Amino acid sequence: DAKTTQPPSMDCAEGRAANLPCNHSTISGNEYVYWYRQIHSQGPQYIIHGLKNNETNEMASLIITEDRKSSTLILPHATLRDTAVYYCIVRVQNSGGSNYKLTFGKGTLLTVNP
Amino acid sequence: DTGVSQNPRHKITKRGQNVTFRCDPISEHNRLYWYRQTLGQGPEFLTYFQNEAQLEKSRLLSDRFSAERPKGSFSTLEIQRTEQGDSAMYLCASSPAQRSSTDTQYFGPGTRLTVL
Numbered sequence: 001d002a003k004t005t006q007p008p009s010m011d012c013a014e015g016r017a018a019n020l021p022c023n024h025s026t027i028s029g030n031e032y033v034y035w036y037r038q039i040h041s042q043g044p045q046y047i048i049h050g051l052k053n054n055e056t057n058e059m060a061s062l063i064i065t066e067d068r069k070s071s072t073l074i075l076p077h078a079t080l081r082d083t084a085v086y087y088c089i090v091r092v093q094n095s096g097g098s099n100y101k102l103t104f105g106k107g108t109l110l111t112v113n114p
Numbered sequence: 115d116t117g118v119s120q121n122p123r124h125k126i127t128k129r130g131q132n133v134t135f136r137c138d139p140i141s142e143h144n145r146l147y148w149y150r151q152t153l154g155q156g157p158e159f160l161t162y163f164q165n166e167a168q169l170e171k172s173r174l175l176s177d178r179f180s181a182e183r184p185k186g187s188f189s190t191l192e193i194q195r196t197e198q199g200d201s202a203m204y205l206c207a208s209s210p211a212q213r214s215s216t217d218t219q220y221f222g223p224g225t226r227l228t229v230l
Contacts, residue, residue, distance in 0.1 A: 034218075036221075041203075041224075041226070042224070043120075043205050043223045043224045044205070044207075044221045046218055046219070049218065100147070100209075100217070101147065101159040101162060102149075102159070103159070104156025106155065107156060
C-alpha cells in the first residue's frame, strides 16, 4: 500500500471547519483513500473513503485532487467531540486477494478548542 | 458502537501468565482481523481470518501468540508467557468481504493489556 504523509497535529476552533490534509503521491490507480479516526482509548472509527470523486456522508467530506496525489478530509462544523487522531490510509479495493490489511501511520492529532 | 465487541476491555496480568481475549465481529462479516497498538503509534496488523481460516500472520505475531476462529464467528487471541513488551491495546476488526464493496473494516473498542 502507498505511504501517506500527514501533519502530526492541527488545531481548530469549535464550530469552524476542520480541514485535514493527506499526501499520497505514490498512490496507484486502484487504491482507495480511507479515513479513520481514533478518540482517546477507543478503537478506530471509520469515517469515509473514496477513489476519484469527492465524497460526502453524515460525518465528513473527502476531497481528492484530480491527480489523486493528495486529499483533504473536511469536518464542516467541528465540535469538541471531534478531538481525535485522524488516520489517512490508502488501500487496494477488495479483490479477494491479499490486500486486506490497513497500514496505519501516526495520523494527525486534531484538537478542537472551545 | 460499531457492533464489534471485545472482552475483556482491560486486563492486568503478571509477567509469565497466559491471557486470552475474545472478539465478536459484526454478524455475517466473513473477515476478522487482529491489530496491536502501542502508545503513540497507529495500529499494526497481526493476523487475519476469512471465515475460520487464518490466512495471514504478521511477523509481529511470535510463537507465544495464537489466534483462532473455530466456527467462523467469534475469535480468540491468546498470549502465552506474557512479557512486559506485550503491553498494548489489542484491536479486533471485521469486514463483510463482499466483492461488490470496498470491504470496509469496522473496529471494536479494544482490549488494553498491562503486563506487570
